[in-house]
Amino acid sequence: MRKLVYTCFMSLDGVVDSPGGGPGEEHRSAGWLVQDIEFLPEAMALKGEELAETTALMFGRNSYESFAAVWPDSEDHEAYKELPKYVVSTTLPEDALVDKWGPQTILRSTEDVAALRETDGGAIFIHGSAELARRLSEAGLIDQYNLLVAPVLLGAGAGLFDRADRDKYQLTLRESESYSNGILKLIYDVKH
Known part of the structure; x- marks a missing residue:
């Protein structure tokens, strides 16, 4: 079975929307991570x-x-270029997949994601995609959360967790660290 890992930059109030401020990021505070937080390599x-x-x-x-508008030609993301990519969408047409970005597959449902998770292979990392992460979490498909929590309250934007009434589930803290710029690294395993 493959592990699904959700990774993100998140504000202290749970917003994961537009931390980098690049193309397609129209959040009112877009770029909050790169503009407001001191960069520390560690x-x-x-x-x-x-x-x-x-x-x-x-x-x-x-x-x-x-x-897809940035990463295929980005030197910073060169290592991701040839990795397989899965896009979960009921509406994205096959001809909308970009060239020069490794193998790409469209999954049309949460059930397709569950079936992929049951195959052999290593970890699949989910970047951005807060709505997808919420759906997969509700279906019990997320295995791990890698969170870099920034010391900022944004007040609005797409959040990682919703407030819908649902059964609770327990997380186990695998690793944590704090940095002088106020960022917290929190890695949680989901107890299934």
């Missing part, structure tokens, strides 16, 4: 550690379209 080391574990990437449609 606080971002998790991203390199994740890359060593990543065997595939998964996105919702909106995040796919945002990342």
Whole structure:
């Protein structure tokens, strides 16, 4: 069975919307991470550690379209270029997949994601895609959360967790660290 890992930059009030402020990020505070938080390499080391574990990437449609506009030609994301990518969307047409970005597959349902998770292979990392993460969490498909929590309250934007009435589930803290710029690294395993 493959592990699904959700990774994100998150504000203290749970917003994951537009931390980098790049194309397609129209949040009123877009760029909040890169503009407002001092850059410390050690606080971002998790991203390199994740890359060593990543065997595939998964996105919702909106995040796919945002990342696909930048990552294929980005030197910073060169290591992701040839990894398999899965896009979870009921509406994205096959001809909308970008060229020069490795193998790409559209999954049309949560059930398709569950079936992929049951296959052999390594960890699949989900970047951005808050709506997809909420749906997969509700279906019990997220295995791990890698969170870099920034010391900022945004007050609005897409959040990782919703307030819908649902059964609780327990997380186990695997690793944590704090950095002088106020960022907290929190890695949680989901108890299934």
